[in-house]
Amino acid sequence: MLKQLLKYEFKATKSLYFGLYLALALLSVVLGVTFRQEHALAHSTSFQNLEVILMIVYVSVILAIAVLCFVNTIQRFYQNLLGREGYLMHTLPVTETQLILSKLITSMVWVLCSGLVGIVCITVMVAVGVFDPETFGMVDWESWKQLWGMLYGELGARFWLVTFWTILINLARLADLILCVYAACMIAHPFRKxxxxxxxxxxxxxENQIDKLLGTNHVNLFMDITYRVADVNVTGVSYGMTPMRWLTAALGTDVGYLFCFAVTAAIAAAYFFLTRWLMKNKLNLE
Known part of the structure; x- marks a missing residue:
């Protein structure tokens, strides 16, 4: 039944995202073309005004996608499960776990897709606006290969290990953030919106206080755990020998990564079970 819920969720939300994705892709190509013509038409005031307008629209679309991800996460959960649609959804032969997971998976997929589309569109804009066949052929690819060889030779297999932990921990953090929103919706449901x-x-x-106490707040979006653990003072405040510091110093950075992931996953699980318990025992749609 979870598969059917996911199918329904994606069908209900895809038109919103696909429209903005298409607009962003088209604007990327148009902006790339204007950048290519910038030197030839630099003296034209109309062209400069057009370029500024296109850039404003481009940034606005990116912001619209970011806002849509956040608003849609709240709206699909609140209106679909706690609003009028909830009367129908809670009569379906599904469990609270399946309802929550369908919302969580859908929201995570759209957030990840939005980030990927943004990266691809910006790359396309730069490629269309800057590179041409002659310039592309003049790139010293041999130097890039040597640079990559030096980096990989220094990091070796550890590069892929750190990349793996970075992706895994940030996926856990994304789930944690979305589940925090769901838990907040359930807590606030008996009151005003x-x-x-x-x-x-x-x-x-x-959650931030727990992170500080355990030391897991030292791991950033792009992790450099060795540097962060060695840095005792963060913004001038010393957190002492936290469990994160102790584990990393005693057992290595891999254990530090695992500990950070376990803490993040545990907090996300706490939000999930709190949401499910409130939905099962305290939900009142009247």
Missing amino acids: HVVILAFIGLNIV
Whole structure:
């Protein structure tokens, strides 16, 4: 039944995202063409104004996609499960776990797709606007190969290991963030809608304090755990010998990665079970 819920979720949301993705792709090509013509038409005021307008629209579409990811995550959960549609959804032969997982997986997929589309579109814009066959042929690819060989020779297999942990931990953090939103929605449901923001802020404050206490806040989006663990002072505040520091110093960075992932996954699981318990035992749609 989870498969059917996912199919329904993607069908209900795809038109919103695909429209913005298409607009971003078209604007990337158009902007790339204008960048290529910039030197030839630099004296034209109309062309410069057009270029500025296109850039504003381009940035606006990127922001619209980012806002859509956040708003859609809240809206699909709140309206579909806690609003009027909830009367129908909760009569289906599915469990609370399946309902929550369908929303979580769909939201994660759209966030990841949006990030990937953004990277591809920006790459296309730069490629169309900057590179041409002559320039592409003049690139010293041998130097790039040597540079990659030096980096890989220094890092070796560890490069792929760090990349693996970076992806895994950040996926856990994305799930943690979305589940935090769901838990906030459930906590605030008996009250007014604006309480969702207060509940979300409150949960984040608690989570940040746990991260500081355990030392897992030292791992950034692009991880350099060795440097972070060696840095005792963060923004002038010393957190002492946290479990993260102790594990990394005693057992190595791989254990530090595992510990950070385990903590993030545990917090996400706590949000999930809190959401499920409230939905199962405290939900009142009347």
